[in-house]
Amino acid sequence: xxxxxxIYLCLALFSIGIIGVLTRxxxxxxxxxxxxxxxxxxxxxxAFSKMRYxxxxxxxxxxSVGVDGQLFVFFxxxxxxxxxxxxxxxxxMMYRNTHSVDINFLNRLKN
Amino acid sequence: xxxxxxxFFFLSALAIFSAIMVLVSKxxxxxxxxxxxxxxxxxxxxxxxxxxxxxxxxxxxxxxxxMVLFLFVIMLMNLNAETEPQKHLWMKxxxxxxxxxxxxxxxxxxxxxxxxxxxxxxMKEGNIGLIKNLGKALFSDFVVPFEITxxxxxxxxxxxxxxxxxx
Numbered sequence: 001x002x003x004x005x006x007i008y009l010c011l012a013l014f015s016i017g018i019i020g021v022l023t024r025x026x027x028x029x030x031x032x033x034x035x036x037x038x039x040x041x042x043x044x045x046x047a048f049s050k051m052r053y054x055x056x057x058x059x060x061x062x063x064s065v066g067v068d069g070q071l072f073v074f075f076x077x078x079x080x081x082x083x084x085x086x087x088x089x090x091x092x093m094m095y096r097n098t099h100s101v102d103i104n105f106l107n108r109l110k111n
Numbered sequence: 112x113x114x115x116x117x118x119f120f121f122l123s124a125l126a127i128f129s130a131i132m133v134l135v136s137k138x139x140x141x142x143x144x145x146x147x148x149x150x151x152x153x154x155x156x157x158x159x160x161x162x163x164x165x166x167x168x169x170x171x172x173x174x175x176x177x178m179v180l181f182l183f184v185i186m187l188m189n190l191n192a193e194t195e196p197q198k199h200l201w202m203k204x205x206x207x208x209x210x211x212x213x214x215x216x217x218x219x220x221x222x223x224x225x226x227x228x229x230x231x232x233x234m235k236e237g238n239i240g241l242i243k244n245l246g247k248a249l250f251s252d253f254v255v256p257f258e259i260t261x262x263x264x265x266x267x268x269x270x271x272x273x274x275x276x277x278x
Binding site: 001002003004005006007008009011012013015016017018019020022023024025026028029031032033035036039042043046047048049050051053054055057064065066067068070071073074075077078079080081082083084085086088089090091092093095096101 | 115116119123126127130131133134139142143146149150153156157160161162164165168169172173176177180181184185187188190197198202203205206207209210211213214217218221222227230231232233234237239240244245248249252253256260263264266267268270271272274275277
């Protein structure tokens with residue numbers, strides 16, 4: 001599959017995530033759109049890793065080129081899991097204080 | 112068209128349609144369910160690229176753990192579609208236009224890039240995505256970042272508990 005198809009697909013997913021962050025006011029939906037953007041980048045990293053592997057496997061059958069790209073995706077998932085736990089705790093705390101998840105309330109973090 | 116191409120376009124259409132539905136849905140629970148559909152489509156893409164380990168991890172971690180966490184939080188808050196404040200129509204339009212401009216600029220950039228011509232991603236073959244090769248690299252070359260992630264998880268856990276506990 002040509003690499004351009006994967007780039008277009010991931011760009012579309014990333015742009016949808018950006019549009020969601022810009023247009024919604026529910027903090028949880030904004031957070032979910034950030035997850036969507038992370039996943040678009042993950043898919044593109046895997047596609048590029050297979051692209052490099054396809055170029056290298058012709059010369060050497062047992063090459064391990066491209067493994068690092070897939071491990072980056074693994075680490076991005078790990079960081080995303082940690083980020084979600086802290087972010088959702090912050091949203092729950094914000095809901096407990098303001099009884100709303102409207103991000104416009106976040107312009108006054110004090111009190 | 113070969114089977115791989117049909118699967119690729121089907122999964123791409125499913126991913127983009129579900130991603131749009133995440134934004135369009137009024138009910139946050141529906142948004143979460145559509146986002147799970149996006150993650151399953153992306154897992155399908157990983158399987159097409161023969162990245163089997165990442166496909167399973169994506170399903171377990173994202174579609175399983177993270178999305179269940181989102182669902183719990185939404186159901187704890189008892190959010191309704193009527194109570195959600197909406198942005199002004201002009202603000203929404205400005206957001207869509209700026210996101211669309213971003214998309215168009217990057218697409219034109221990729222179309223002009225001559226380096227990418229003839230480059231293909233290897234589908235359904237290659238063994239770098241198997242757990243054997245990934246595990247070898249993870250525990251030899253990447254062992255220091257792997258250990259640091261355990262510290263990261265510990266700090267995230269402590270942070271979530273400290274932030275989330277009542278005064």
